[in-house]
Amino acid sequence: MSALIDNFDLFARAFGVTLWVSLASGILAFVWGLLLAAFRVSPVGPLRTFGAAYVNVVRNTPLTLMFVFLVSAAPSLLGLTVPLGQPMAILALTLYTATFVCEAIRSGINSVGVGQAEAARSVGLTFVQTLSHVVLPQAFRSVLPPMINVYIAHIKNSSVAAGFAVTELVAIANRLSNGNPGDVIGIFAGVGLGYLVITVPLSVTAERLEARVAVAR
Amino acid sequence: MSDKQQVLYDVPGPKAVRRDKVYTVVFTLAFVGLIAGLVYGAAQRGIFDDRWNVLWAGDRGFTGLDVWRRLLWDGLVLGTLKAVAIAVPVVVVLALVLTIARQAPTRGVRWVAYGFTHVFRGIPVLLLMYFGVLALNLDPLWAVVLGLVVYNTAVVAEILRAGIAALPKGQKEAGLSIGLSPLATMLRIQLPQAVRIMMPALISQIVVLLKDTSLGFIIAYVELLTVTKNLYNFFGNTSIVPIVFASAVIYITVNMLVARLATAIEARLRRTSPVAAAEPEAVGAAGPH
Known part of the structure; x- marks a missing residue:
């Protein structure tokens, strides 16, 4: 642990990077995921096809491959050169997590009673109004616990960026361990704690909410 | 739907x-x-020129067959699938033990099991793999397996716990009332049913595990992604797009096959088991009754 305390400024900065990368890509992934979910339930065929194709391809691809793709193939294939480091990490995580956000929202939409949507339609609400005023607010409740789990995985996935030139928590664990071979266990315990500080409150919240949603049914 | x-x-x-x-x-x-x-x-940018030849005619003394053998045999089978094949049985055994421990009559055992699940669900798999390499001096293969096993044990135990919680209460009561011990009730009555209901979720977890083997790329374990990188470094810049494309197709195909297996099993369960057919909504929300 002493190596970690000596280099506390590095550790704190790395913690900040993990938080920032997770937060920035988390927000973008939510927006993109919500849009994809809307695509997947929309009345317009091509949008549904696009949504389904995107989700199925990206969800079945490892995140590491997404990074490798952006590093190596994207510049010549798409003419898209993303700066290595945080911008690339944020883009890769956004594209990846959005698919899980989309699926969580979609299963939430499916869990809302048929009568709700029927009632909304029968008072003359349009598709967009039905979704935004009636279905989504109710879906939100049952979506929340799985969504929290998606974001826990998302925060941990931000560690993949360590392999692609982002100095976040795992990268700093690696670097400090190489400099202080005697203190490896302490360093890893400290960095692990850094993640748990973020993820355990989330997973406990998810568990509580799950119990509450189940009772409310 | x-x-x-x-x-x-x-x-x-x-x-x-x-x-x-x-x-x-x-x-x-x-x-x-x-x-x-x-x-x-x-x-x-010249993507559709003869660079795709590398996938069927080969280049630099490699035939196309050599390239695919590298990808499919050296990368997929001897790298990715090997780690999966070692990790999955270990995960199954440890997760069963952990699930039983979480329902143990002794409070201390329950707490240790609870702590293990929460701690290791909250730590990145990559951190565990690095720990294997740097602190335990493991080979990359065993470091990958360590990371996969520890994380997935926690997750699978959690899935099984949700499955047990979704069973009707009478199942446990019936077991206890005919004189089975709590452990026997768990092993012979609750767990078999829980495994059955949660089979789709368990198989989806294999997809997660399979994708996580690609983290081996970062800690220098030779799996599909490492082979991909070695190949395009060897063949040069123009080969990047075809080879990354081939590798992505392999990952997506394998994962979709596993996912399809999950759907097929789910459909079969719905046909054959009235319990499973009645429960999926509750299971989806992982709600204890």
């Missing part, structure tokens, strides 16, 4: 049918245009 989604909008009348047709045409054109634009741009 599809009829459920249709509830979101009216069965279209003549006007809506016309409008939807217009939207369909507009968006189809938009997507076709987008794809055409991307293809045109890619063609300008």
Whole structure:
């Protein structure tokens, strides 16, 4: 642990990077995921096809491959050169997590009673109004616990960026361990704690909410 | 599921049918245009020249067959699938032990099990793999397996716990009342049913595990992604797109096959087991009754 305390400024900065990368890509992934979910339930065929194709391809691809793709193939294939480091990490995580956000929202939409949507339609609400005023607010409740789990995985996935030139928590664990071979266990315990500080409150919240949603049914 | 989604909008009348047709045409054109634009741009950068030859004719003394053998045999089978094949049985055994421990009559055992699940669900798999390499001096293979096993044990135990919670209470009571010990009730009555209900979730977890083997790329374990990188480094810049493409196709195909297995099993369960057919909604929300 002493190596970690000596280099506390590095550790704190790395913690900040993990938080920032997770937060920035988390927000973008939510927006993109919500849009994809809307695509997947929309009345317009091509949008549904696009949504389904995107989700199925990206969800079945490892995140590491997404990074490798952006590093190596994207510049010549798409003419898209993303700066290595945080911008690339944020883009890769956004594209990846959005698919899980989309699926969580979609299963939430499916869990809302048929009568709700029927009632909304029968008072003359349009598709967009039905979704935004009636279905989504109710879906939100049952979506929340799985969504929290998606974001826990998302925060941990931000560690993949360590392999692609982002100095976040795992990268700093690696670097400090190489400099202080005697203190490896302490360093890893400290960095692990850094993640748990973020993820355990989330997973406990998810568990509580799950119990509450189940009772409310 | 599809009829459920249709509830979101009216069965279209003549006007809506016309409008939807217009939207369909507009968006189809938009997507076709987008794809055409991307293809045109890619063609300008010479993507469709003879670089794809590397996948069937080969290059630099490699035949196309050699390239695929590297990808499929050295990468997929001896790298990715080997780690999966070692990790999965270990995960199954440890997760069963952990699930039983979480229902143990002794409070201390329950707490240790609870702590293990929460701690290791909250730590990145990559951190565990690095720990294996740097602190335990493991080979990359065993470091990968360590990371996969520790994380997935926690997750699978959690899935099984949700499965047990979703069983009707009478199952446990019946077991205890005919004189089985709590452990025997767990092993012979609750767990078999829980495993059955949660089978789709368990198989989906294999997809997660399979994808996580690619983290081995970062800690220098030779798996599909490492082979991919070695290949395009060997063949040079022009080979990047074809080889990364081939590798992505392999990952997506394997994962979709596993996912399809999950769907097939789910459909079969729905046909054969009344319990499973009645429960999936509750299981989906992982709600204890």
